[in-house]
Amino acid sequence: MAIEFIWQLPTGGDGRHGDATQTRRGERSGLTRPPFTEGVSDPRGERFNFLDHLHQIARAADLAGFDGIQIQHDPQGDESWIVAGYLARGSRRLKLLTEFEASRGSAVYAAKNAASFQRFTQGRFAWQISPGGDAALRRQQGDHAPDSDILPRIGEFVEVAKGVLTQSPYRFKGRFFEVLDGGFNGPLSNNPVPPVYLSGGSPEAYALSAQWADVHVLDAAPVDELKETIAKLEALAAGQGRSLAFGLRIDVLARETESEAVRDAQRFLAQSGRAVGSSDPVVAPGLWAGFATERTGAAASLVGSYGTVAERLVKYAEAGVSSFILAAIPHLEEAYRIGEQVLPVVRSRIATRLSKAA
Amino acid sequence: MTIDIFWRIPTHGEPSSHRSRKPWRGDWFPGNDNLTKPGLGGGEDGSTYIDYLAEIARAAEISGFQGGLIPSFPSTDEPWVISSFLARETKTFRFMIPFQPGFLNPVVAARQTASLQRATGGRALYNIITGGGGPQQLWWGDSVPHDDRYTRTTEFLDVVRGVWRGGPFSYQGKFYQVEDAGLPDPLSEEDFPEIYFSGSSDAALASASKHADYYLSWLEPFDALRDKFNRVKERTDALGRKIKTAVRVDILARPTEEEAWEEIRRGFANVDPAALARFQGAGERTESVGAQRQRGFRPTTINSYTDLITEPNIWSGFSLLRGGQTQGIVGSYEQVAERLDDLVRLGADAFILASTPHLEEAYRVGEEVLPLVRGRPSGSATLRAVG
Ligand SMILES: Cc1cc2nc3c(=O)[nH]c(=O)nc-3n(C[C@H](O)[C@H](O)[C@H](O)COP(=O)(O)O)c2cc1C
Numbered sequence: 001m002a003i004e005f006i007w008q009l010p011t012g013g014d015g016r017h018g019d020a021t022q023t024r025r026g027e028r029s030g031l032t033r034p035p036f037t038e039g040v041s042d043p044r045g046e047r048f049n050f051l052d053h054l055h056q057i058a059r060a061a062d063l064a065g066f067d068g069i070q071i072q073h074d075p076q077g078d079e080s081w082i083v084a085g086y087l088a089r090g091s092r093r094l095k096l097l098t099e100f101e102a103s104r105g106s107a108v109y110a111a112k113n114a115a116s117f118q119r120f121t122q123g124r125f126a127w128q129i130s131p132g133g134d135a136a137l138r139r140q141q142g143d144h145a146p147d148s149d150i151l152p153r154i155g156e157f158v159e160v161a162k163g164v165l166t167q168s169p170y171r172f173k174g175r176f177f178e179v180l181d182g183g184f185n186g187p188l189s190n191n192p193v194p195p196v197y198l199s200g201g202s203p204e205a206y207a208l209s210a211q212w213a214d215v216h217v218l219d220a221a222p223v224d225e226l227k228e229t230i231a232k233l234e235a236l237a238a239g240q241g242r243s244l245a246f247g248l249r250i251d252v253l254a255r256e257t258e259s260e261a262v263r264d265a266q267r268f269l270a271q272s273g274r275a276v277g278s279s280d281p282v283v284a285p286g287l288w289a290g291f292a293t294e295r296t297g298a299a300a301s302l303v304g305s306y307g308t309v310a311e312r313l314v315k316y317a318e319a320g321v322s323s324f325i326l327a328a329i330p331h332l333e334e335a336y337r338i339g340e341q342v343l344p345v346v347r348s349r350i351a352t353r354l355s356k357a358a
Numbered sequence: 359m360t361i362d363i364f365w366r367i368p369t370h371g372e373p374s375s376h377r378s379r380k381p382w383r384g385d386w387f388p389g390n391d392n393l394t395k396p397g398l399g400g401g402e403d404g405s406t407y408i409d410y411l412a413e414i415a416r417a418a419e420i421s422g423f424q425g426g427l428i429p430s431f432p433s434t435d436e437p438w439v440i441s442s443f444l445a446r447e448t449k450t451f452r453f454m455i456p457f458q459p460g461f462l463n464p465v466v467a468a469r470q471t472a473s474l475q476r477a478t479g480g481r482a483l484y485n486i487i488t489g490g491g492g493p494q495q496l497w498w499g500d501s502v503p504h505d506d507r508y509t510r511t512t513e514f515l516d517v518v519r520g521v522w523r524g525g526p527f528s529y530q531g532k533f534y535q536v537e538d539a540g541l542p543d544p545l546s547e548e549d550f551p552e553i554y555f556s557g558s559s560d561a562a563l564a565s566a567s568k569h570a571d572y573y574l575s576w577l578e579p580f581d582a583l584r585d586k587f588n589r590v591k592e593r594t595d596a597l598g599r600k601i602k603t604a605v606r607v608d609i610l611a612r613p614t615e616e617e618a619w620e621e622i623r624r625g626f627a628n629v630d631p632a633a634l635a636r637f638q639g640a641g642e643r644t645e646s647v648g649a650q651r652q653r654g655f656r657p658t659t660i661n662s663y664t665d666l667i668t669e670p671n672i673w674s675g676f677s678l679l680r681g682g683q684t685q686g687i688v689g690s691y692e693q694v695a696e697r698l699d700d701l702v703r704l705g706a707d708a709f710i711l712a713s714t715p716h717l718e719e720a721y722r723v724g725e726e727v728l729p730l731v732r733g734r735p736s737g738s739a740t741l742r743a744v745g
Binding site for chain 2: 012024027028049050051055075076077078079081082083084085086088089090092103104105106107108109112113115116117119120121122136139140141142143144160177178179180181182184185186187188190
């Protein structure tokens with residue numbers, strides 16, 4: 001499978017200062033960003049908000065050579081489907097990997113909206129369905145499903161969406177969704193099902209991915225650990241007569257030199273309010289934990305020079321990862337940095353190794 | 359208050375005129391026009407139907423319409439998607455989004471709406487629909503019966519309003535329960551969308567009177583429409599609220615009345631006899647009170663297009679020419695404007711107009727008809743004639 005590089009879009013805020021201060025560039029809300037002092041005129045008025053900046057990030061990812069963007073699901077931020085549509089016409093190329101929870105509503109309605117996305121983007125829409133937060137967070141979202149129903153509901157959601165997108169008449173009666181004489185005809189027929197990205201480390205999550213995912217997205221971890229997980233998931237999928245691709249959600253802190261990268265990593269940790277040295281953030285060579293919050297998501301970040309970060313990404317690719325979901329703050333500037341300094345190296349190394357292997 | 363006039367976005371495809379049966383313009387149905395490939399929109403050039411819809415939205419805003427209704431039916435593209443796609447390239451166009459509340463989690467819907475408000479600078483509106491029922495309701499994956507659906511609609515709007523300003527908001531309904539919910543800052547600073555509400559049953563009126571800003575009806579015979587609007591207003595007054603009314607109506611306006619009817623005559627001559635037979639028959643089963651009312655207003659014997667002229671300048675055969683409503687206004691620019699003013703006098707506060715093809719007609723109607731509509735000058739609301 002071809003390797004894809006997907007840049008993350010931070011729908012809840014971005015910043016250059018670790019996780020401690022999330023800012024929303026362009027935001028007009030007085031609560032999020034102080035305006036200039038009274039002594040300086042501000043021409044912006046209410047013309048901009050954070051969505052304008054998200055558009056900038058998506059354009060940056062496009063121009064810097066990424067293959068797609070991941071539109072993060074963040075209940076504290078802007079809604080991912082609207083953001084996806086808002087950005088869609090800013091590029092004719094980028095995959096729009098849109099993250100959401102299966103509690104958003106009817107699977108048929110989601111599939112119907114997806115069919116329009118596919119028609120208007122010529123098939124660039126993809127789904128990342130996440131289990132969401134704990135029970136209290138879910139109740140805030142009007143979702144009273146118990147923990148044990150979360151993954152089965154994702155399974156039904158995908159089954160029904162695939163059903164109506166590919167069959168007509170389609171019928172289904174499950175625990176969460178029901179359809180009679182369903183399926184799309186006319187202009188909405190014949191559209192590709194959005195590729196489904198799932199994640200999770202429990203045996204139930206693995207079983208769900210084996211049955212329904214196109215891509216199983218792994219949390220950042222040392223490459224040897226991931227090899228085991230990949231082997232396990234491949235066996236499970238094969239048992240269903242299916243094959244799975246693998247994604248990796250990992251942050252990248254790359255600088256010209258190793259020491260600059262380490263200095264910036266330490267600065268981010270300090271800004272995040274973590275006492276440096278309280279526990280060793282380095283979990284494997286060049287792999288640091290501890291930057292992420294619930295909001296940013298990645299379990300760990302590669303830290304190093306352009307060359308070493310590129311080499312580690314190649315190692316993950318050799319271990320079987322084909323979808324890299326990358327992020328770094330601030331997302332606009334770093335999209336260019338990673339696109340210019342790291343991706344070309346990764347791409348050419350993967351190409352030469354593949355041609356040697358052939 | 360002055361009158362708001364909207365246009366419509368042809369999600370059901372666009373023929374080149376009222377006479378044509380070929381709704382293929384803009385790659386609406388790739389593969390069916392013998393020009394493009396089936397499946398994903400667009401030919402080799404990479405453009406798709408959204409590019410044509412973008413043209414119409416811009417034509418509507420350039421021509422002075424408030425925005426447009428974006429109908430949602432089983433074979434059409436979805437208005438949430440269209441609105442978010444067109445947010446950045448329109449300036450004043452307001453997106454009227456029909457949706458059935460049952461299909462979305464209300465907390466997600468609130469966040470989705472607030473984000474669309476942020477994306478458009480506050481140009482999102484709801485057209486709350488509650489579903490015609492019948493077999494189609496389970497096509498959508500919805501098994502809730504007609505009157506319960508309106509209870510659900512009311513609860514849905516309770517929750518969306520409840521969380522809008524940031525909460526914490528808790529709610530215990532039959533269909534929805536939330537705990538300590540609320541929109542995050544800065545989403546909670548957006549204006550709540552205006553609500554246009556459609557549905558003609560008693561259950562619909564009960565829900566509309568609680569939540570709607572505008573009660574929206576298809577055009578009906580003027581007396582029936584006046585009664586319907588009065589009923590809605592009485593129910594809303596009883597709750598201590600005010601509601602406005604809006605009419606969705608197709609129009610066919612030409613420099614002379616003769617030219618307008620000639621267009622109808624030729625369109626009618628093209629109607630498939632089987633479609634005409636269905637039109638005269640009982641039609642497909644529906645629980646929709648609104649749809650049944652429309653059917654009740656049709657003549658039973660139809661030999662010529664003139665049999666469908668039910669009032670001066672009103673033709674009751676529009677649904678024969680294209681999907682959608684039955685009654686529309688036909689005439690010279692002056693006549694069409696006068697009929698719209700008649701509707702203003704019987705109580706209409708807003709219109710959603712449509713004519714085919716929507717792009718060219720947006721300019722025509724904007725340039726020739728809208729300037730002739732007197733509407734209701736600001737401050738004259740209290741002088742409104744009742745008769
Ligand atoms: C002006 C107008 C526009 C409507 N647009 C839609 C639409 O886009 N999609 C849809 O499914 N129903 C639409 N409807 C149908 C109604 O909202 C409603 O679902 C139906 O009339 C059943 O309700 P009732 O039995 O209370 O009349 C529309 C109705 C009216 C009057």
